[in-house]
Amino acid sequence: METREIDKIIARYNADPQEIMAMFMEIQDKEGYLPKSALSYLADKLHLRLAQLYRLATFYEAFNLKPQGDHQIHVCMGTACHVRGAPQVLDKLQQTLGITAGEVSSDGSFGLKTVNCLGACALGPVVVIDGEYCGHSSPLKMEKILKKYKKHT
Amino acid sequence: MVTVIINGKKYQAEEGRKLLQVALDNGIEIPHLCYHENLSSYGGCRLCLVELAGRKKSSLVTSCTLPVSEGLEVKTDTPQVKKARRLVMEMILPQAPDSLRIRVLARELGVSAVSFPSEGDGCIRCGLCVRACEELVGAGAISFASRGSARTVEPPFAEEPESCIGCGTCVVICPTDCIKMEERDDERKIIRWKRTLKMKSCVRCGRPFLPLAMVDVITRRSTSPPPGERLELCPDCR
Numbered sequence: 540m541e542t543r544e545i546d547k548i549i550a551r552y553n554a555d556p557q558e559i560m561a562m563f564m565e566i567q568d569k570e571g572y573l574p575k576s577a578l579s580y581l582a583d584k585l586h587l588r589l590a591q592l593y594r595l596a597t598f599y600e601a602f603n604l605k606p607q608g609d610h611q612i613h614v615c616m617g618t619a620c621h622v623r624g625a626p627q628v629l630d631k632l633q634q635t636l637g638i639t640a641g642e643v644s645s646d647g648s649f650g651l652k653t654v655n656c657l658g659a660c661a662l663g664p665v666v667v668i669d670g671e672y673c674g675h676s677s678p679l680k681m682e683k684i685l686k687k688y689k690k691h692t
Numbered sequence: 693m694v695t696v697i698i699n700g701k702k703y704q705a706e707e708g709r710k711l712l713q714v715a716l717d718n719g720i721e722i723p724h725l726c727y728h729e730n731l732s733s734y735g736g737c738r739l740c741l742v743e744l745a746g747r748k749k750s751s752l753v754t755s756c757t758l759p760v761s762e763g764l765e766v767k768t769d770t771p772q773v774k775k776a777r778r779l780v781m782e783m784i785l786p787q788a789p790d791s792l793r794i795r796v797l798a799r800e801l802g803v804s805a806v807s808f809p810s811e812g813d814g815c816i817r818c819g820l821c822v823r824a825c826e827e828l829v830g831a832g833a834i835s836f837a838s839r840g841s842a843r844t845v846e847p848p849f850a851e852e853p854e855s856c857i858g859c860g861t862c863v864v865i866c867p868t869d870c871i872k873m874e875e876r877d878d879e880r881k882i883i884r885w886k887r888t889l890k891m892k893s894c895v896r897c898g899r900p901f902l903p904l905a906m907v908d909v910i911t912r913r914s915t916s917p918p919p920g921e922r923l924e925l926c927p928d929c930r
Contacts, residue, residue: 575849588826589855590835593848597837604849 540570540577549584556585559595563602572603608643608650610688613667617656620663624677628664629653631678635685648689697765705760712740712755715768722768723777723797725784725867726818727756731827737818738780739797743767752776777801787812791868814870817843821862821871831855831909834862834885847885858882858889858903875900894926901926 548565552558559581566577573596582589596602614620614629629640632651636644643650659665662674666681673684694707698715705714713729715722726737735757742755745765752773755766767773781803788794789810798804819836822845826832833856834847847853858880863873874881878891878900891900892907902923910919921930 578848588832588835589848590832590853594835594837598839600839 540566540574542580544569545577545580546584549581554585556587559585559587559592560599563596567602571607572605575604606643606647609648610669611650611652611667613652613654613657614640615655615657615659615663615665615667616653617660617663619660620656620665623663625664627678628666628676628681631681632666632685635682649685694760694762694764696760697763699767699769707761708759710756711742711758711760711764711766714760715755720768722755723801724756725794725797725816726820728820728824728865731820731823733757734819734823737784737816739777739784741773741776741780743770743773774802778803782807784816786810787816788814788868788870790814791870794868814868815845816868817845818867819845820865820867821845824861824865825856829857829859829861831857831859833857833887847887852886852888856882856885856887856889857905857909858887859906892923894929895924896929897926899926899928 545566548562551565552562562581563573566581567573570577578592578596579589581587582592596604612632614625614632616625616629633639636649636651638644638649638651640651640653654667657665657667657672659672659674662672664676666673666676666684668684668688673680676684693704695702696705696711696714697703698711698718698720703714703718705717710727710733712722712724712727722740722742724737724740726734727740733756735754738754740755741752742758743750743766744753744758745767750767750772755768758764758766778801781798781801785794785798785803786806786808789806789812791814794816817836822834822836825834833853834845837844837846837850847856860873860880860882862885863871863882870884872883874883875891878893880889880891880903881887889903889905892902892904893900907923910923
């Protein structure tokens, strides 16, 4: 990310350190994650410690410090989804993509994460891909969905 | 000045001072790991719990974060307090099973067997090193990271922290001795933070004695009198 773009974001929030979360979100929207260089630059411009920013960025699940896959897969592991077979769905995804939850596939096309509840228990097990909800999912359905998204990349 | 009652005895104390400090000043032992009188209070280790008398019932509070006020009444050694401290220690001990100081303290509190799985890296997340680095040293090279059971103390991105000046304050202040420092030739290494620094040598005996990064900071910060020979000579040659 170019420093010019970060400067714009900083200016939009009047370089107010209290708005740091909003700045994080904007950077992440653009990059998909929070690059180290961006955090260092922010720390410099806002006269904050890099350690402080790192603490914040690691505290919130919503921020990523590593590049994410082109498609984000979230598997709900909440109680309802769990009893309806979410572990099998997750297993299938992990096997097919060759990664464990929290990682990005080697070709960079998919990122896999678990979440604890999406509040859509009636649809369980729920898998969300790029914000699109896939209810009553199953290992078999996952194969089809992965194929469909693979074509998009 | 206000009057506080600790274990039934009256003590004079400066208003707003932390109860733990008042107790320590008066020779009353309260176990604690995350408190240091020159740092802000954190209330993280939970060992300094005391029983605070309330209007209807008493409650357990951390004395390191409790500012004293007129008529404040606490007990530091009741069965309830002891029980709570034991539970706290049962959770701290598995995090630092190799630390002598923690083991001794655990025995004093009546904890011998570890009832939680021992998966400690020696760090009990008391945050003393983080606060010392920020508040005393002014470097702010390390911080807490992540959350919940994944919480750690580390430099940004778990990489060698550029802002660490190698002063070793964290090494000294760590209650479990889990931050180690090593000196070899003209290099100082803070092992836990993967920080390696070149050291300045004494102009008289030639022994390396002070990280160059520290020389920079001291020169920049000291106004009058100039640091002079303290930066040229090692402690032995001064």
